[in-house]
Amino acid sequence: MVHMYLIPQWFFGYDVLLELLFAFVTLLVAIYAFKVYKLSGENQPLLFGVSFIFISASYMAQSFLNFMIVSELNRDICNAMKLANIDTLNALGIYFHTFFFISGLLFLVYMTLKTKCAKTFSLMFILAYALLWFASNTFYTFYFLSSVLLTYILIHYLVAFVRKKQKRTLLVLVAFAFLLFGSIHFIFSINHSLFYALGHMLGLVAYILILINLIIVINK
Numbered sequence: 581m582v583h584m585y586l587i588p589q590w591f592f593g594y595d596v597l598l599e600l601l602f603a604f605v606t607l608l609v610a611i612y613a614f615k616v617y618k619l620s621g622e623n624q625p626l627l628f629g630v631s632f633i634f635i636s637a638s639y640m641a642q643s644f645l646n647f648m649i650v651s652e653l654n655r656d657i658c659n660a661m662k663l664a665n666i667d668t669l670n671a672l673g674i675y676f677h678t679f680f681f682i683s684g685l686l687f688l689v690y691m692t693l694k695t696k697c698a699k700t701f702s703l704m705f706i707l708a709y710a711l712l713w714f715a716s717n718t719f720y721t722f723y724f725l726s727s728v729l730l731t732y733i734l735i736h737y738l739v740a741f742v743r744k745k746q747k748r749t750l751l752v753l754v755a756f757a758f759l760l761f762g763s764i765h766f767i768f769s770i771n772h773s774l775f776y777a778l779g780h781m782l783g784l785v786a787y788i789l790i791l792i793n794l795i796i797v798i799n800k
Contacts (some may be wrong), residue, residue: 598780599643605787606636612794619798624691631687638680645672678722682708685729692736723763730760751793758786 613629686704693700708725715721737753740746762782 595780596643596646598784599639599646602783602787603636603639603643605784605791606632606639609787609791609794610636612791612798616794616797623696624694627687627691631684631691634680634684634687638677638684641676641680645676674718674722678712678718679709682712682722682725682729685726685733688733689729692733726763727760730756730763734760748793748796751789751796755786755789755793758782758789762786 610629610632613625613632617625617629683705686708690701690704711725712718712721734753734756737749737756741749741753759782762779765779765782
């Protein structure tokens with residue numbers, strides 16, 4: 581139960597509510613991205629919206645399964661059958677979150693490539709999921725891969741900001757910087773459980789900044 585052991589005791593249960601909040605905020609991001617797509621007709625907002633649909637689904641699945649884990653623990657933590665069920669739920673939570681979240685990041689990276697090449701798209705997914713499938717430690721591999729993808733996305737927005745110096749681009753740049761730092765924190769949270777909570781806080785701020793950016797775009 582790797583994922584469960586990372587959670588600080590004082591934070592246990594609150595992460596379920598935060599993940600549900602993440603799911604709601606990222607769903608709003610997707611909705612506003614689709615609105616931008618309808619106004620502009622450009623491909624990038626569409627891919628941005630699809631990516632956040634996947635990210636929202638990742639948090640929804642994680643929140644639901646973590647809630648089930650908390651419910652099982654509250655019933656009878658000493659029951660061997662219950663603990664087996666908790667192991668299963670924990671594994672499902674990790675795998676569902678990993679699949680949907682990495683899918684969302686891959687859509688974002690594909691968006692930054694500004695190409696419609698199906699071979700490039702499929703190659704990205706095959707390599708990413710092959711890495712996760714054959715990894716000896718899914719937890720570390722997931723956050724390492726997330727950090728690499730987020731770094732690529734961050735560089736994209738950094739270059740865009742340097743070129744045009746737009747405040748909206750800076751807002752998204754800061755948001756993805758927070759997501760990257762949050763992902764790096766999770767890598768070290770195996771030894772420092774406080775980083776688990778810090779990663780959640782940084783993620784929440786990041787998603788709110790991205791949502792604010794899209795609202796500004798719609799209003800303009």
